[in-house]
Amino acid sequence: MSRLITLLLLLVALSASASIVSEQRIPARYMQTTEDANIWAQVGDRVVTVGNIRAGQILAVVPGAEDYYAFRFGFGSGFIDRGHLGAVSGNERVEDTLGDLNKPLSNQNLITWQDTPLYTSPDITSKQVGTLAENLRYPIIDKLKDRLNQTWFQIRIGNRLAWISSLDAQEDNGIPVLTYHHILRDEENTRFRHTSTTTSVRAFTNQMTWLRDQGYTTLSMYQLEGYVRNRMNLPARSVVITFDDGLKSVSRYAWPILREYGFKATAFIISSRIKRKPQPWDPKSLQFMSVSELNQIRDVFDVQSHTHFLHRVDDAMHPILLSRNYHNILFDFKRSRRALAQFNPHVLYLSYPFGGYDDKAVKAANDAGFHLAVTTVRGKVKPGDNPFLLKRLYVLRTDSLETMSRLISNQPQG
Incomplete structure (x- = not known):
């Protein structure tokens, strides 16, 4: 030995x-x-x-x-x-x-x-x-x-x-990048039960257990970049786990599960919503992580950007980013990178708010110094993909493990 x-x-x-x-x-x-x-x-x-x-x-x-x-x-x-x-x-x-x-x-x-x-x-x-x-x-x-x-x-x-x-x-038909937002226990989820972006603790635990039992490796966004740019050897059974927004439920529920299994994940954080101090837990509201909570989860989560002030919608419920000019977007992207530097000196990856992007946003992401950006367009990531228009997949609370298996397996996506 x-x-x-x-x-x-x-x-x-x-x-x-x-x-x-x-x-x-x-x-x-x-x-x-x-x-x-x-x-x-x-x-x-x-x-x-x-x-x-x-x-x-x-x-x-x-x-x-x-x-x-x-x-x-x-x-x-x-x-x-x-x-x-x-x-x-x-x-x-x-x-x-x-x-x-x-x-x-x-x-x-x-x-x-x-x-x-x-x-x-x-x-x-x-x-x-x-x-x-x-x-x-x-x-x-x-x-x-x-x-x-x-x-x-x-x-x-x-x-x-x-x-x-x-x-x-x-x-190779690509690497699945899984998207999560909010996680709650079934018995406390009275407000978000029918929200597609809310996953039950039970479902998330079962999904992570399945990934572990199937021998999957969880990749960082740095490794995904190596894959997209043809610079790195990676396992066949690979998956990227991402959480958008930076909600308190991530540190409360997702973090200990991922840590137990030795998994890594990426947290795309809305930097303007980081709290100075932890809030008392309230499952009936959307609460955001504090500075101390973000620091606590860094052994599992890599902190990346979900913009600073651009995670909003207009009166028509469209992402507000789409109505902003290039310079406004660029300023926000840079501000987010600076704000998140206290948690990670290498903030190189972006998640567009609500999946909204246009040519201005793509150019601003590149000019702000990001290396990759992810969308909410359904699909897997492949070598040679546009690095600022990467696809992701949702595994819903109601999806069976058989559905998850079909979703992330090496089959062409319909």
Whole structure:
């Protein structure tokens, strides 16, 4: 066990230097595996086994720590025990087994649900390069149909081209970003029972339990940005949990549940409504968190912006943001970032109030220094999406766990 812990600590240290491979600061050298070898990489915020490479395979590697070499793996670096590598044998031609490094990725990933074979050609009778482990998202270079009309995905690993059958993996249909607002116990919910944005404590607990039992990883908005911009390897079973407004019920009910399960979430806060001191609990009114409550939940929640004064509607019940000019919107966005800096020095993400946005708001979000903005448009987030028009999903209080499963599973959204 101690050897495993030492290995994991070493790999965590190695993962910090992942840019060495992608930026090619150190020239790669071509080496050949002398035996079947496991490989590791950082996926999300963990270093995990991501598959294996079979004996006799050529990889482009760079020196890492004393016992490991690094190689290109997806959007980061993978690691292999140097004891599994040797010089390329004379009868192998390096140029025949390495990919075109200038060929761009297709802005598309595949998803593995099981250990997935890697082939040298789009043909199951071709030699196997190795396997990818289950629960991975991995970038695709290209895809094609074989003579049997079967789809194949082309990938690059260690600068090596390989093929995966669509019988063994799926195309990635995006990461679900879940939206919540208000949470109450059934017995105290007398005012908001029929409000779609209010979730019962029981339903929320069941939903989080389901996510935990299904092995989902909760992502931060920083990780979601890495996904949108094709910069980060992430698990197949990934979800982002967001709460809009900054209501007191979040700290009272959602925070302890998420903390118990080791989950992370994002709180989009209306900065002008933060209270100086906690209010006595009143389930019949919409109460907002105080400074101390926001500080308390920071071990689970990442604080981001839901604007400062723009979370209002006009007489026609339209988001007031839509009637404001660009400079008013920009001023509000910047003010919100400054106000929230006491809780988070990296306020880089925005949730439009009531999901309302227009061209002015999108431009202001970019100019105010935000990196991403989320809407209330239904759907999942995919690589290459407009970073200021990201979609989200609602899981309602009345939704069954079967409905939730269909909603967030890797199926195309209708």
